[in-house]
Amino acid sequence: MNKTWNNRAWWLVLPVFLMVAFNALVPLMTVVNYSVQETFGNNEFFWAGSRWFEDILRSDRFHDALLRSGIFTLLVLALEVPLGLGIALTMPRKGPWVSVCLVLMSLPLLIPWNVVGSMWNIMALPDIGLLGKAINALGINYNYTRQPISAWFTLVLMDVWHWTSLVALLCYAGLVSIPDAYYQAAKIDGARPWAVFRYIQLPKLRHVLTIAILLRFMDSFMIYTEVIVLTGGGPGNATTFLSIDLVKYALGQFDLGHAAAMSIIYFLIILFASWLFYTLMMRHQEQ
Amino acid sequence: MAKITIDNLRHAYISEPTRDEHYALKRVHLDWADGGAYALLGPSGCGKTTLLNLISGLLHPSEGRILFDGKDVTMETPEARNIAQVFQFPVIYDTMTVYDNLAFPLRNRGVDEAEIKKRVSAIAEMLELTATLSHRASGLTADGKQKISLGRGLVRDDVNVIMFDEPLTVIDPHLKWQLRSKLKELQQRIKRTMIYVTHDQTEALTFAEQVVVMNNGEVVQTGTPIELFERPMHTFVGHFIGSPGMNLLPCEVKGGAAFVSGKQVPAANAKKAKSGRKLELGVRPEFVRFANKGLPADVVRVSDIGRYRVVETRVNGTPVKLVVGEDTEVPVGKAHLVFDATHTQIYSDGWLVGSRP
Numbered sequence: 299m300n301k302t303w304n305n306r307a308w309w310l311v312l313p314v315f316l317m318v319a320f321n322a323l324v325p326l327m328t329v330v331n332y333s334v335q336e337t338f339g340n341n342e343f344f345w346a347g348s349r350w351f352e353d354i355l356r357s358d359r360f361h362d363a364l365l366r367s368g369i370f371t372l373l374v375l376a377l378e379v380p381l382g383l384g385i386a387l388t389m390p391r392k393g394p395w396v397s398v399c400l401v402l403m404s405l406p407l408l409i410p411w412n413v414v415g416s417m418w419n420i421m422a423l424p425d426i427g428l429l430g431k432a433i434n435a436l437g438i439n440y441n442y443t444r445q446p447i448s449a450w451f452t453l454v455l456m457d458v459w460h461w462t463s464l465v466a467l468l469c470y471a472g473l474v475s476i477p478d479a480y481y482q483a484a485k486i487d488g489a490r491p492w493a494v495f496r497y498i499q500l501p502k503l504r505h506v507l508t509i510a511i512l513l514r515f516m517d518s519f520m521i522y523t524e525v526i527v528l529t530g531g532g533p534g535n536a537t538t539f540l541s542i543d544l545v546k547y548a549l550g551q552f553d554l555g556h557a558a559a560m561s562i563i564y565f566l567i568i569l570f571a572s573w574l575f576y577t578l579m580m581r582h583q584e585q
Numbered sequence: 586m587a588k589i590t591i592d593n594l595r596h597a598y599i600s601e602p603t604r605d606e607h608y609a610l611k612r613v614h615l616d617w618a619d620g621g622a623y624a625l626l627g628p629s630g631c632g633k634t635t636l637l638n639l640i641s642g643l644l645h646p647s648e649g650r651i652l653f654d655g656k657d658v659t660m661e662t663p664e665a666r667n668i669a670q671v672f673q674f675p676v677i678y679d680t681m682t683v684y685d686n687l688a689f690p691l692r693n694r695g696v697d698e699a700e701i702k703k704r705v706s707a708i709a710e711m712l713e714l715t716a717t718l719s720h721r722a723s724g725l726t727a728d729g730k731q732k733i734s735l736g737r738g739l740v741r742d743d744v745n746v747i748m749f750d751e752p753l754t755v756i757d758p759h760l761k762w763q764l765r766s767k768l769k770e771l772q773q774r775i776k777r778t779m780i781y782v783t784h785d786q787t788e789a790l791t792f793a794e795q796v797v798v799m800n801n802g803e804v805v806q807t808g809t810p811i812e813l814f815e816r817p818m819h820t821f822v823g824h825f826i827g828s829p830g831m832n833l834l835p836c837e838v839k840g841g842a843a844f845v846s847g848k849q850v851p852a853a854n855a856k857k858a859k860s861g862r863k864l865e866l867g868v869r870p871e872f873v874r875f876a877n878k879g880l881p882a883d884v885v886r887v888s889d890i891g892r893y894r895v896v897e898t899r900v901n902g903t904p905v906k907l908v909v910g911e912d913t914e915v916p917v918g919k920a921h922l923v924f925d926a927t928h929t930q931i932y933s934d935g936w937l938v939g940s941r942p
Contacts, residue, residue: 482643483676486663487737488693497678497689 332558350559360560362535363543364567367519370450370539374457374518379511381458382465387499389470400470403463411460415527418456422528442529446536449529453537456524461517465510472506473499508579512572519568540564587653587745587778589640591615594649596635602647609635611802612649617795619654620776622769624793626783628825632802633782637748640780642666653745669738670748674755675730679723683714686722687736694741708736711771728760735768739775746778753788765791786826798822814869815928818937823867829895832873832905836866836931843931846901848880851926857939858931865932870895870906872925875913879921887915898922 333350335343354360389399409417424430424441433440442448476498484494522541525531531538531546538546544564548557596610605611610632617623625633638644640651642663650659658666669690678686687705696704709715712732717725722733731752738747749768753761769792772779781792789796790810798805798813798821806818817823823831836852837844838860843852845866852858852866882898882905889911896907896915905922909915931938 477674477676479672479674479676482641482663483670483672483734483737485643486641486668486670487690488664489689490693493689493693497680501678501680 329558329561332554333562334555336555346555350555351563353556354560354563359543363538363540366537367539367541370453370521371515371518373454374461375511375514377454377458378462378465378514379507382462382510383469383503383507385462385466386469386473387495389466391474400467403466406460406463407467409460411523412527414456414460415524418452418459418524419528422452444533446533449533449537453525453528456528457518457521460524461514465514468506468510469503472503476502504579508576512575515575516568516572519571588619588655589615589617589746589778590650590652590655591617591636591640592650592652594636594639594646594651596632596639596644596646596648608647609802610639610646613804615797615804615807617778617780620778621795622772622779622781622793624781624783624789624796625799626786626789626796626825627799627805628784631799633784633799634750635802636799637670637750637780637782640746641668641670641748667741667743667745668748669741669744669746670750671731671734671738671752673751675727675734677722677725677730677733679721681722682718683709683720683722683725683733684718686733687714687718687740690737690741704740704742708739711739711774712736712767726760727755728757728764731756731764739771744777746780749779749781749783751783751785752781753783753785768792786828790826798825800825816930816937817867818940820865820867820932820935823869823932827869827871829870829906829908831867831869833932834866834868834900834903834905836864838864838931845880850880850924850929852924852929852931853927854930854937854939858933862933863935864938865935866924866929867932868924868929870908872928873905873907874909874923874925875907875916876921876923879923882920882922884916884918884920 334346334348336346336349337343385403389403390396406414418429421427421429422442424434424443430440430442439445440448440451442452480498480502481494484498489497520541521539522545525537525539525542526545529537531542540560541564544557544560547553547560591613594610594613595608597608599607602608613636625636627633635644639646642658642661642665645660650657652658653666663670678689681689684705687708688701691701691704705718706715709718712735714729714732714736717729722730725733735747735752738744753764756764765788768779768781772792779792781789783789790813794809795807796810796813797807800819800821806813806822808816808818813822813826817826817831820831820833823833834845836850838855838858841856843850843855843858843864843866850866858864880900882900884896884898885904886897888895888897892911894909894911894913894915896909898905898907898920900922907922
């Protein structure tokens with residue numbers, strides 16, 4: 299068969315290319331532009347080379363924020379993935395309760411992030427908030443505006459509340475798609491519930507779990523809105539994650555070069571981690 | 586291994602069945618001997634998979650009993666019944682090796698590893714899976730996976746019955762034939778009761794000693810492949826089994842003789858037939874031949890099937906097919922047909938005359 303070569307077809311790709319350029323490449327290149335220059339306003343720029351990058355990579359402030367972001371992400375993943383999986387396993391497969399469960403599970407996902415932050419902010423206030431008052435009533439000294447440990451506890455709890463549903467819904471979708479014959483075969487083979495989970499459900503959920511972990515990693519590593527509304531990065535710098543620190547540089551100090559370099563490093567970390575994770579999961583798949 | 590008795594079994598998928606058509610399975614009676622090869626044959630939706638799932642214990646019947654060796658197992662779980670089943674789509678444990686897959690049912694039952702090794706090796710040998718034992722099961726082709734499913738049933742030497750639910754559906758045509766002969770060979774070697782569900786007559790007739798033909802949730806006929814071919818109890822069986830199916834011609838009975846479009850035609854059971862109901866004369870295309878005189882017919886079409894030819898004719902508007910050898914001369918236009926008297930039967934309202942009291 300002869301294929302027709304027609305370079306005019308490229309014109310058809312142009313609209314998409316332009317759109318991608320305007321909403322991804324151009325802004326990204328602006329950031330690159332800032333990251334290698336210094337400016338004192340008045341639209342005057344001076345070449346700075348890799349200075350900002352070196353500064354960032356050596357600064358303790360960056361290391362601390364990176365560490366906080368990392369710990370937060372790990373905590374959130376460690377809680378949400380098993381919890382979401384557990385919820386999905388206990389959800390009904392058929393009957394009228396399916397839709398009730400699905401709607402209830404989706405509710406937290408529909409609430410805007412800043413509203414989630416405000417809700418938890420008010421709810422966790424030690425003097426008037428329901429949660430804050432209840433914890434203090436139990437005899438535990440809890441005040442998220444003063445104690446770093448309380449602030450972390452509240453943030454992690456909030457994120458678990460907000461996003462476990464996503465993991466659960468993804469897992470549920472995966473579970474529902476397992477053909478009945480697998481369960482029947484397992485029954486005939488005399489498999490106990492644990493063996494059914496370990497050898498049928500878990501392997502069949504690998505794909506959705508990969509996606510769930512990837513999504514939750516990216517989202518939690520970039521979390522900003524809820525944290526800024528709830529703790530504002532405090533007390534002190536206790537909950538200043540990379541995203542919050544970045545905004546402090548860019549809009550607090552107007553340190554544009556610094557902020558741009560940090561953005562790029564931040565972006566590369568996420569890109570690398572996602573790629574690494576995805577490749578590992580997929581390579582395992584091929585074996 | 587066990588003798589299986591199915592006693593007055595009925596099943597409906599809805600909770601409160603009142604009418605007959607609510608039942609996916611309408612009153613089935615069967616007796617199967619230990620170590621036999623049986624097939625459930627019927628079109629899609631005839632209730633054969635329902636019956637299979639009732640026997641395996643994946644479903645519980647609305648009414649009736651199932652007995653294994655005289656013991657009532659109607660309400661028992663599949664595990665307690667000690668059966669094995671091979672499903673339409675291969676079910677394997679993806680993350681395990683072939684060896685672990687075969688060992689799985691034994692490990693679940695707490696058999697010790699030395700014994701497992703012995704049995705798995707023996708079964709793998711039988712199924713020609715020895716070379717792949719250490720491979721991951723997910724990497725195998727569909728027929729290899731079906732062999733694993735079968736092997737998981739065979740490793741347990743105390744299974745009462747092994748059931749197959751259209752196991753060759755996803756197998757490539759050239760492997761189908763191989764796997765089918767393998768199954769037959771295994772059945773004869775290990776002599777375990779096997780039940781094979783299919784809608785493919787070739788699979789059923791080559792595998793089973795006894796074929797149960799089902800239609801609309803009922804057993805239409807139980808018999809050996811030859812009985813089904815030569816003496817179909819119902820026009821459905823005549824039509825469903827055989828390729829092409831049995832010819833059916835409207836007929837009349839007068840004074841113990843059958844007449845088709847006014848011409849007398851010999852029929853094996855003509856004397857027992859009573860007029861008044863819808864009577865049909867059934868004869869398989871293999872038992873019709875051309876002759877110089879007989880039933881006048883018009884030749885419509887000749888199709889070459891390879892080793893034989895199928896000739897389509899019309900007798901007074903009713904299609905009648907013939908299977909003739911390659912060397913037989915087929916008349917053009919007008920012809921005369923003769924039916925083999927011993928293989929020509931009369932059906933009354935669909936049922937073979939004289940077969941039912």
